[in-house]
Amino acid sequence: MMLFPTDDYSLIAVILGMPLLGAFINGVWGKRLGDTAVRVMALASVGVSFAASLVAFASLAQFAGEEHAAHVRLTWNAWEWMHTTGGVGNVVPVAVRFSIDALSGVMMLVVTGVGFLIHLYATSYMAGDKGFARFFAYLNLFIFSMLVLILADNLALLFVGWEGVGLCSYLLIGFWYEDRANTTAGKKAFIANRIGDFGLLVAMFLLVHYTGSLDWTGIENGASSLVVTSAAGRVSVWPPGGGEYTGFLHFLQPHAALTVLPATAVGLALLLGCTGKSAQIPLYVWLPDAMAGPTPVSALIHAATMVTAGIYLVCRLAFVFVLSPFTMTAIAVVGASTALFAATIALVQTDIKKVLAYSTVSQLGFMFLGVGVGAFEAGFFHVFTHAFFKACLFLGAGSIIHAMHARIHDGDKSQDLRNMGGLRKWLPHTHWTFLAATLAIIGFPFTSGFFSKEEILYRALVNHSVHPSASRFPKYHFFEPPQALGVVLFWVAVFAATLTAFYMCRLYFLTFWGDFKGWTVGRPSLLAKQELEAEDPEPHATDDDHEAGHKAGDLSMPGYAPHESPWQMTIPLMILAVFAVGAGLLNHLGGDQRPMDHWLEPVFKAAREGAVVIARGHTEAWAQAQEPFVTTFGVLAFACGTGLAWWMYIAKKGAPAARLATAMPGLHGLVLHKWKIDELYDATILAGVDSVAETSAAVDKYVVDGLLARFTSLLVAAAGSILRALQTGVVHVYGATMVVGLVAIGWFFATPHPNATVAETGNDDYVVTAAPGLGYGYRWDADGDGTPDKPDFSPDATLKLHVEAGKTTTVTLEVRNAFGLVKSRVIQVAHARAPIAAL
Amino acid sequence: MIPVDHYIILSSVLFLLGGLGFLIRRNVLVALMCIDVMLNAVNLALVAFNRGHLHSGPLQTYPGQSHTGQIFAFFVIAVEAAEVAVGLAIVLSLFRLTRTVRSDEAHLLRN
Numbered sequence: 029m030m031l032f033p034t035d036d037y038s039l040i041a042v043i044l045g046m047p048l049l050g051a052f053i054n055g056v057w058g059k060r061l062g063d064t065a066v067r068v069m070a071l072a073s074v075g076v077s078f079a080a081s082l083v084a085f086a087s088l089a090q091f092a093g094e095e096h097a098a099h100v101r102l103t104w105n106a107w108e109w110m111h112t113t114g115g116v117g118n119v120v121p122v123a124v125r126f127s128i129d130a131l132s133g134v135m136m137l138v139v140t141g142v143g144f145l146i147h148l149y150a151t152s153y154m155a156g157d158k159g160f161a162r163f164f165a166y167l168n169l170f171i172f173s174m175l176v177l178i179l180a181d182n183l184a185l186l187f188v189g190w191e192g193v194g195l196c197s198y199l200l201i202g203f204w205y206e207d208r209a210n211t212t213a214g215k216k217a218f219i220a221n222r223i224g225d226f227g228l229l230v231a232m233f234l235l236v237h238y239t240g241s242l243d244w245t246g247i248e249n250g251a252s253s254l255v256v257t258s259a260a261g262r263v264s265v266w267p268p269g270g271g272e273y274t275g276f277l278h279f280l281q282p283h284a285a286l287t288v289l290p291a292t293a294v295g296l297a298l299l300l301g302c303t304g305k306s307a308q309i310p311l312y313v314w315l316p317d318a319m320a321g322p323t324p325v326s327a328l329i330h331a332a333t334m335v336t337a338g339i340y341l342v343c344r345l346a347f348v349f350v351l352s353p354f355t356m357t358a359i360a361v362v363g364a365s366t367a368l369f370a371a372t373i374a375l376v377q378t379d380i381k382k383v384l385a386y387s388t389v390s391q392l393g394f395m396f397l398g399v400g401v402g403a404f405e406a407g408f409f410h411v412f413t414h415a416f417f418k419a420c421l422f423l424g425a426g427s428i429i430h431a432m433h434a435r436i437h438d439g440d441k442s443q444d445l446r447n448m449g450g451l452r453k454w455l456p457h458t459h460w461t462f463l464a465a466t467l468a469i470i471g472f473p474f475t476s477g478f479f480s481k482e483e484i485l486y487r488a489l490v491n492h493s494v495h496p497s498a499s500r501f502p503k504y505h506f507f508e509p510p511q512a513l514g515v516v517l518f519w520v521a522v523f524a525a526t527l528t529a530f531y532m533c534r535l536y537f538l539t540f541w542g543d544f545k546g547w548t549v550g551r552p553s554l555l556a557k558q559e560l561e562a563e564d565p566e567p568h569a570t571d572d573d574h575e576a577g578h579k580a581g582d583l584s585m586p587g588y589a590p591h592e593s594p595w596q597m598t599i600p601l602m603i604l605a606v607f608a609v610g611a612g613l614l615n616h617l618g619g620d621q622r623p624m625d626h627w628l629e630p631v632f633k634a635a636r637e638g639a640v641v642i643a644r645g646h647t648e649a650w651a652q653a654q655e656p657f658v659t660t661f662g663v664l665a666f667a668c669g670t671g672l673a674w675w676m677y678i679a680k681k682g683a684p685a686a687r688l689a690t691a692m693p694g695l696h697g698l699v700l701h702k703w704k705i706d707e708l709y710d711a712t713i714l715a716g717v718d719s720v721a722e723t724s725a726a727v728d729k730y731v732v733d734g735l736l737a738r739f740t741s742l743l744v745a746a747a748g749s750i751l752r753a754l755q756t757g758v759v760h761v762y763g764a765t766m767v768v769g770l771v772a773i774g775w776f777f778a779t780p781h782p783n784a785t786v787a788e789t790g791n792d793d794y795v796v797t798a799a800p801g802l803g804y805g806y807r808w809d810a811d812g813d814g815t816p817d818k819p820d821f822s823p824d825a826t827l828k829l830h831v832e833a834g835k836t837t838t839v840t841l842e843v844r845n846a847f848g849l850v851k852s853r854v855i856q857v858a859h860a861r862a863p864i865a866a867l
Numbered sequence: 868m869i870p871v872d873h874y875i876i877l878s879s880v881l882f883l884l885g886g887l888g889f890l891i892r893r894n895v896l897v898a899l900m901c902i903d904v905m906l907n908a909v910n911l912a913l914v915a916f917n918r919g920h921l922h923s924g925p926l927q928t929y930p931g932q933s934h935t936g937q938i939f940a941f942f943v944i945a946v947e948a949a950e951v952a953v954g955l956a957i958v959l960s961l962f963r964l965t966r967t968v969r970s971d972e973a974h975l976l977r978n
Binding site: 756757758759760763764767 | 886889890893895898970971973974975
């Protein structure tokens, strides 16, 4: 009897539950608990979650070791959520079911591990903020949502986590909500993500329809049905969903309907979702603005959580993506262009966090390029290494901003690279950790970034296109990208890597080398004399002291040197720096030993099987021969970028950069304003939405309010003024009116009402039925002689008649009521001649 | 024995008097009394019919056992009592509010 069997691995409840508990306690009672308790709660929840993750990972490794090359999953079924019906009429159960496999296991460790370090960092960074408890409630909720996302066993549950991280990012980016720019950035992130979510939802519906399943195993089993060779099974893109445009919309009807393979439709819809979450072209615009949040949030969003979700999803559903070569090509192209595009923007940004933000977008582009050429392990390995060095970079940037903030209180100015310089003297720990992370991201040989980026570059070159092998779908011709694509992707990626090396070194040199430009650093002994009363002899050790430092407002006066951050901030930096440099060894122990690839192999086995990834007309041997070539250019890219940055910013003290900027003011301005993409979106999409909104508002104002509402109110007012005249308010008038009414009702009941209905019963027979009434008696004259047929009144209310076709009989009905009053009515019973059918 | 017709004529005269009084008199108390006169006119008719039916009509098979009209009259008396109680309360509140019991001066809703 095992405590945690693989099919009921309830330890997942602890991994998931602790951050949720932390979020709940800090969110509900945080204010009353005080900052210390909030800090302990937040750290403990993520810490316990991390410890549980380690245990889960260890047992996963043990199970995996027992079953070689099998795809081991530790699952835990929380409860049944709902049922839906699949495309083939089968019942699709959607359970709240979590699973840990090799892929989600690694992600889980990264999320909780890096998440814990960021939490630890934030306890010091956010100290004294009035929203301290709120911040940690959000942060814990963020971790929880991300864990739901990666541990979900089906797409519907993944979507819950997907939305959860979207919500938390919105809350955290707009954390300092008093500033309008922050809330705008939060909304932008949320809306850009919503567009992506639309794609994910569409993909989910298509998957239920075609594969009849939503959980990973089911989708994997039914994936083959996504390749429908018949024309009827294809997804019609235009007209949407098939059908035909008629009438005045006929001009929208194409000559031949534009249809795609279901696999491509699913893949492109998923890609839209992933571009939103992982900040790729065209939906990347939210990520740079996400800088508005506190720095630990940026680290969390950019490194461990959120943006990696897109790559994770591509890896998770790799077996779906490989069925559509078109989608794979699209992913690779999107990734490569994003990598290059974002890198160009990062070249000239002056805000330290902006540079890092665009570098994230660029690095995510590399990851997309990797998974797009079928190198899922390489793409995911870059996610893994990126989590360390980008978290380290962001936290380092936070440490620098923290130091700058001692005297520069304006948010933008304290993050401006032009105010920094020479900081390595005063921030030694931040300096070496930042340097380590920079080396990793620029691909310094044998750092983690070097290995992961190299792998992606190599795969981009040798993988022609990913497509199902001919044996799997023998009759179907898949999309084929142009032969040159691999080479183009490779050179684009190499160029982007060169730019990466350049802008990261620029950032590093401007921050840590040269002269400090923030303020004049005075001699400590003189400063101490000046502020003996206000300052603590042990500088910058406590919060109180920090406050005192903040009071020194006038920047023209000499002040204390920037100070190193407390241990809560430097320890996470050191740990992350060690991993940033050394994580590459996890996949490169020398020789052909690839522990990470080996570990992930079962996950991607389904995608690998029956898929061709080596360039057409080439062999494995050829591919291996390209490796030194790729490595050479990878190192060259690093060397060129770094050398150029050294020459520009150290040797020439930034003069060439300034000269370039003045020589090409138009281009420089354009890049500085991020190619004006935000403006382009404003002018096209936002303006379009706005114009629709304004038209609707005008219709509402002038047609609905102005015409309809006014006309209705006039009508009511007119009726009211007429009726008002009747309401005299004098009791006698009401009494008299009532009497008149009563008399009228009395008169109605006192007089007989000779009404009758005629019904045909067939065979030229008719029945005349007189209306009933109180004490009524009836007398009929059916023969038309003017005198009643029977002398007495009888209670029988019906009269049977026989009327030949084309004849009319006149009947007189006499009714006598209880008061003896008699009234009569003449009724014509006509039998119309049937129309002549044929002559 | 006095024929039923006489009772009916008396009842109708009383009912008309009550109705006319209700419509014509402006004193709310008198109007209330007029309503009572009308109700009692109906009572008289009910009792008279009941008595008449004891000797002719469908219930003759149970002589002396049909009291429907009389019981109806009791119901009417009960309702009348309730009506007077509510009516007098209204009159009292009206008087407190307007210091008058004339109905044509009680036109608060109008103004």
